[in-house]
Amino acid sequence: MxxxxxxxxxxxxxxxxxxxxxxxxxxxxxxxxxxxxxxxxxxxxxxxxxxxxxxxxxxxxxxxxxxxxxxxxTPRPPDVQPPSVRTVSGWLLTHPDALREDDRVRLKAAFANCPELEALAGHIRSFARMLTQREGEKIAEWITAVRTDDLPSLHTFASGLERDLDAVVAGLSTPWNSGVVEGHVNRIKMLKRQMFGRAGFDLLRKRVLLA
Incomplete structure (x- = not known):
């Protein structure tokens, strides 16, 4: 050798x-x-x-x-699956400051691939700000901004708001709401359903008063 x-x-x-x-x-x-x-x-x-x-x-x-x-x-890079609709919806409906860092990065990537999604996120966040800060006077401006973007589903929502605009402005501006009334209505409906439609008015009245 x-x-x-x-x-x-x-x-x-x-x-x-x-x-x-x-x-x-x-x-x-x-x-x-x-x-x-x-x-x-x-x-x-x-x-x-x-x-x-x-x-x-x-x-x-x-x-x-x-x-x-x-x-x-040679290891091949794993295929990156796009996030589901439910996942993206959860990101959009979460306050930006409450998102985890990895979710924030993935949402930014989704915005880069879909400009319409970024526009939708802006409208959702501005509406949430009006709702939490009681800025109902800005609703007309918000509807106008929505109309300028190609977001048909959001256009339908905006049209529904315009049909009862005064009530929407009041709901977004005043501290009062009908939550308590709606809660009592749901409670009465539950009591009625529990009787399977076989209870008369007197019995239903007594159950509502004693419940």
Missing amino acids: TYRTVKQLADANAPEELFRGQWQNRPTKLDAFKPYLHQRWEDGCTNAWQPWEEITERGGYGAVRDYLRPLRT
């Missing part, structure tokens, strides 16, 4: 380094088609037989198989 061979064995950090020789990196008939093989691999064609058949007159099957073998051990 020569000194050169001994030094090569001693300096090797991996078994693959022992297989270096004059035959490596020499030109082959496959060189011109390696970019094509890479492209087919990225397209999802991981079976060496199919690309070999496609370039059978340009290189042998063994050459194609040997060239693609290292690619099988």
Whole structure:
């Protein structure tokens, strides 16, 4: 065993380094088609037989198989699944300051891919600000801004607000609401349903008063 061979064995950090020789990196008939093989691999064609058949007159099957073998051990980046509609809706309906950092980054990426979504988020947040800060006088300005964007579903919501605009302005401006009344109405409906429609007015009246 020569000194050169001994030094090569001693300096090797991996078994693959022992297989270096004059035959490596020499030109082959496959060189011109390696970019094509890479492209087919990225397209999802991981079976060496199919690309070999496609370039059978340009290189042998063994050459194609040997060239693609290292690619099988190379980790491929995972496919990034887009967020679901429910997930994005949750982000939009959450105060920006309450979003986690990773959710904030993913929402920003969704905005980059869908400008309409970013416009929708702006309208949702401005409406939430009117609702929490009692800024009902700004509702007309908000409806006008909504009309300028191509958001048909939000246009329908804005049309519903315009049909009873005075009540909407009052609801967004005053500290009073009909929550207590609605709660009593729901309670009475529940008591009525519990009797399966077989209770008369006197019994229902007594249950409502005593409940």
